Amino acid sequence: MYESFGLFIGGGWRSRGGGGVIEVEDPATASVIGSVPSAGVAEVEEAIDLAQAALKTWRATPGWTRADALHAIADRMVARAEEAARIITLETGKPLAQSRREWGLSTDQFRWYAEEARRIYGRIVESRAPGGRIEVLHEPVGVVAAFTAWNFPAVLVARKVAPALAAGCSVIVRPSSETPGSAMIIVDCVREAGLPAGVVSLVAGSVSATYEPLVASPVVRKITLTGSTAVGQRMIRDSAATVKRVSMELGGNAPLVVFDDADFDKLLDLVVPTKYANAGQVCVSPDRFYIHESLYDRFAEEFARRVAALKLGHGLEETSQMGPIINLRRLEAIEGVVADAQKRGARLLAGGKRPQNGGGYFFEPTVLKDVPDDAQALAEENFGPIAAITPFSRPDEVYERANAGDFGLAAYVFTQSAARAREAVASIESGMVGVNSFALAAAEAPFGGIKLSGMGREGGSEGIHDFLNVKLSQVAF
Incomplete structure (x- = not known):
């Protein structure tokens, strides 16, 4: 080769x-x-x-x-x-x-x-x-x-x-x-x-x-x-x-903030392939899912259903939708992130383990619900196929939580309110913010972060x- x-x-x-x-x-x-x-x-x-x-x-x-x-x-x-x-x-x-x-x-x-x-x-x-x-x-x-x-x-x-x-x-x-x-x-x-x-x-x-x-x-x-x-x-x-x-x-640990007026179907159509692209091994991948309490249970259920249907497989197979983790060390680290979240009370809605067919460094696309802020899945960059979901009620609360931690590479906001979008972009500490979009990486756009x-x-x-x-x-x- x-x-x-x-x-x-x-x-x-x-x-x-x-x-x-x-x-x-x-x-x-x-x-x-x-x-x-x-x-x-x-x-x-x-x-x-x-x-x-x-x-x-x-x-x-x-x-x-x-x-x-x-x-x-x-x-x-x-x-x-x-x-x-x-x-x-x-x-x-x-x-x-x-x-x-x-x-x-x-x-x-x-x-x-x-x-x-x-x-x-x-x-x-x-x-x-x-x-x-x-x-x-x-x-x-x-x-x-x-x-x-x-x-x-x-x-x-x-x-x-x-x-x-x-x-x-x-x-x-x-x-x-x-x-x-x-x-x-x-x-x-x-x-x-x-x-x-x-x-x-x-x-x-x-x-x-x-x-x-x-x-x-x-x-x-x-x-x-x-x-x-x-x-x-x-x-x-x-x-x-x-x-x-x-x-x-x-590094990054991107928050995704979904307000109560978000276009629900558009969000799901975009977020599933984005989160699990390259098995989640993307520095701007949405890791921390902050979902408004009015949409929380509905989003978690439908998101997990779609994630569970993703097809794992060798990348050379045209039907594969997600490939493996890069190596055994990273695979074991991902297992540790899931175990830590469950230990702290998070609920596993999809994935959470290696597939049983064996071979390679595969890990199932994973969805965790009710994840506490101190769990590794929220507090640290997991750099893997893990979506950590947690609810919020007020904008000021979610901005404070989104800004917690040392990273500031990318963030995402879904809302149909122009005023709320401008407020979120101004309030979130990040080098890049996507509003109703995850498309941040393009030759014509300046890519990069702040803080660590x-x-x-x-x-x-x-x-x-x-x-x-x-x-x-x-x-x-």
């Missing part, structure tokens, strides 16, 4: 690395589907040197030319869409339909930032100096190190590589060891598009061989991460030694500015 890939350094693939090999599992079968080379420190340092050398050429390349290159990458991605979707499904377990959608969203990033490359504007400020002029310019931040998670192994790479290239930066990708092939096919599309050698590199491997050299290097001027809050906190601390720019898309959910934005016209330095020039003649 990985025969054509490996480490990507100096414009070509290498089938061997100084760190040995990484075996990759299919989580739907718990069997090894292939192996990729693991980089050693020497290969990572070589990639850094080549990225620094390539930066001189790439940053001087006109924005219109960079735009053409990004469109060429997107063209290659379109041509390889089905191949990519299959790799994503084999590595993550998610159904093919979801993998195809992810690849489409990844392609969108390159299309969007191709156009942003043409529109890196400065501005002129009136100067106090006689005959003077203040010019505000934007320049590429430099060499970028991009660290990505396994749950969206293609789009998370695209969100980092596309704006970095558009801004004129060179970039070194360090993908998750659980899903390296999904990143590798994007990098192979970069290769096919003919970008200069060293502008994009890929190194997979251990923390000591990859993370430490990239974060410690003074050549690397920006770190961008999608990962856990704990990893992000460490990365921020480690980056301080060389005062790197950092962008962090970290991170800093910086990916997507939208805002996203490219995280890869640009601001330079002021005071000109007087």
